Each structure stands twice: as structure tokens, then as C-alpha cells.
Amino acid sequence: MGHLTQRNLNTTRERLRDQVAHHLRAALISGELRPGEVYSAPGLADDFGISATPVREAMLDLAREGLVEPVRNKGFRVTEVNERDLDQYTEIRTLIEVPMVGRITRTAAHADLEELRPIAQEIVRAARDHDLIGYLEADRRFHLSLLALAGNDRLVETVGDLRKRSRLYGLTALDERDQLIPSAEEHLELLDLMVAGDAEGAQKCMTRHLGHVRSLWAEGTQEPESTPGGLKARLKSR
Template identity: 75%
Template sequence: MAGQHLKHLITSQERLRDQVANALRAALIAGELQPGAVYSAPALAADFGISATPVREAMLDLAREGLVEPVRNKGFRITEVSERDLDQYTELRALIEVPTIGAITRSADRRRLEELRPVAEEIVTSARDHDLIRYLDADRRFHLSLLALSGNDRLVETVGDLRKRARLYGLTALAERGLLVASAQEHHELLDTMLTGDAAAAEACMARHLGHVRSLWAESETGPGSESGGDDVSRAPVR
């Protein structure tokens, strides 16, 4: 995993431990950390350019979430996620997020929505630059900040947990082929639609966005368990 992708995420006001955990989740989801592989805290800390302690603490957080498992005297092994798990995470996110976007469209202060515009642009820029770690970090911040406008903290926590547990196989290949930019631009489209106040249109836009990456993954030639990329979209969770 390239250290430069990680270092530039350690810049916000979050606790260092939380920043590292978020960066590791993004790297894991993007496939920069490979399922079944074992990583040591000192080696990851060298990538971040920090001490091993916050990295070890962050990995323990990920272990509690089921994303990694400790390996005695070696580090942490990245756990694998089944197709059924990914399908269920996808279904749950759609059940929660689509109607919530409709409710937010009907009630949210339009200025609060516009405040998310810079984050939406960061997602697009990251996709164009093939910076997958920053792309996923910005995508996480956009979606959770948008859902936070519902005022339901437990809902945001639930979606955040579902996102943490998912894996986005084939993302690197999609980025290299320029297919990720279209999905990234849908964040601007979603904001534009919500700003019109049309809740039904906003829900449709959100549903389409959640399914877009799944469709893109089917075109990828690097999906696990498929020599040609195949049509097995069940492995690709929404982001």
C-alpha cells in the first residue's frame, strides 16, 4: 500500500486513532489491503509516517468491527466478506437511505445542502486523479453528512457501520478505465435534485446512484472469482 495515499488523510481535527481507522477502512474497501493478507502495525505506521501505537489501536477498532482479526506475533489479517453479506449490506443501505433522502429533501435547509458541494467536488477530483483512498474518504463524509441532516444519529451510525463492513472489489480497475468519474459526478446530481425540493426525484436519483457502482463492477475485469469480470454483480456493494 502506497504511503502517500495514507499520509495526506492525517490532516483533520479528528483523533489520530480515528483518522488512521478511517484511512485503513478506505484502503481495505478499495482493495489496497488484500483479504487474507496479514499486515503489521509497524509496517502500516511507516506508511502513515507516524508511530505504531495509534495504528495498533485503530486496527483493534477494526477487529471489533470484524474487518480484521489479530494474528499472534504477526499483526492483523484482513477478513473476507461473502457474496451474501455484500448483498445484504446493499439491500439494507437501499432500504434506509432512499426514503431518508426523500425526507431530507422535503425538510432540509437548502444552505445546509449547498455546504456539501465542496465534498461532492472532492469526490469527483479524487476519481479523476485515481486517488481511491481520498475518493472513499470523501464519499464517506458526503453520504454520512447528508444523512445527518435527518437528525437521526442512530440512522447515521447504522449506515456508517454498513459502509465499514462492505468491500468494493474491482474499484482500482474502474478508476484506471475512467469509469468511476461518472459515479462520482452523481453526487452533484443528487444535490441538484434535492435542491429542487422534488422528493420523489431525489429518491430515484439516490436509488440509481446506489446501484451504479454495482453495474460498473460487472464491467470490471478484475472481480474476484471471475476471470473475465463476469456478470456476478453480487460481489460489488454500493458506495
């Protein structure tokens, strides 16, 4: 199929399904798998260089999350997210994450906050290096690890689900124009404010950051170019 960039998969059977699901989510977010298009499990399996069974199982997991929908006798269609959906996801995240950042700033130990700095630096480094998958993964880990400091596992799950559903279509085009770097650097700014104990400043920064992310959704309208060649023989076990 030639749509997916190189991934590394752990081929142990008990983890393969989760590994495939993770990489498919990343491809959905980056826009390599495009909204409205139908993809077959055998076709994607050929790209990954594995059997169709774990891919089909992973796609069913994504269907339960609302990221794709089954198409009888054809495969799975990537669900489309409209502007209203994106606005609502942003509103919910703002209602949750902004006050939580203030609360965490007031209650978290400085050492716990500083443990997130390497992840924030990783986000910036990945953006500058045009490592899109690395950027997305580090961004996810930063936000969810930060919220985890509040001690509410259900809250972390909720925001994680919202992040999956509000994926950044067209992110590849933005990356090519270096438009992800300012958003990446906001993670370090947020962390500095929190370490300094500036709860109000941290909340304002998070509000601005989520608005910045929403503007990236609006700007990321160019369709990404397909990656030449499939994944077969290019994936290496970890």
C-alpha cells in the same frame, strides 16, 4: 511492505491512533490491503514511519468493526466480504437511504442542501484526478452529511458502519479505467433533484446510485498493484 500510498498523519499522540485507523480503512476500501492476507502491526508501522503501538491499537479498533481479525502471533487478517454480504449491505442501505432522501428533500432547507454542493463537486474532481483517497473521503462526507440533515444521529452511525463493512475492493483498477466518474457525477444529479424539491426523482436517483455502487463492487475484481517503496520518510505531519 510497500502496499500503502502516501498518507499525511498528524503526529500528536492523542490523534495518531484515529489517524492511523482512518488511513487503514481507506487502504482496505481501495484494496491496497487485500482480503485474506495477514499484516503485522510492526510491518505496517514501518510503512507509516511510526511506532507499532498506535498501529496495533488502530488495528484492534478495526477488529471491533469486523474489518480485520487477529491472528495469533502473526498480526491481523483482512476479513473477506462475499457477494451475499455485499447484496445484504446494499439492501439495508437502500431501505434506509432511499426513503430518507425523500424525507430530507421535503423537509430540509435549500441552504442546508446547497452546503453539500462543494463536497459533491469534490467527489467528481477527485474521481477525474484519480485521487482515490480523496474520492472515498469526500463520498463518505457527502452521504453522511446528507443523512445528518434528518436529525437522527443513530441512523448516521448505522450507515457509516455499513459503509465501512461494504468496502470497495479493487477500486484502484476501476479508477484507472475512469469507471468511478459516472458514479461520482450522480452526487450532483441527486443534489440538483433535492434542491428542486423533486422527492420522487431524488429517491429514484439514490436507488440507481446504490445499484451503481453495487455494480462497481462486482466489477472491481482486479487486484491492485502494490505501490513501490514504503511509507517511511514520505509521510509529513499536518
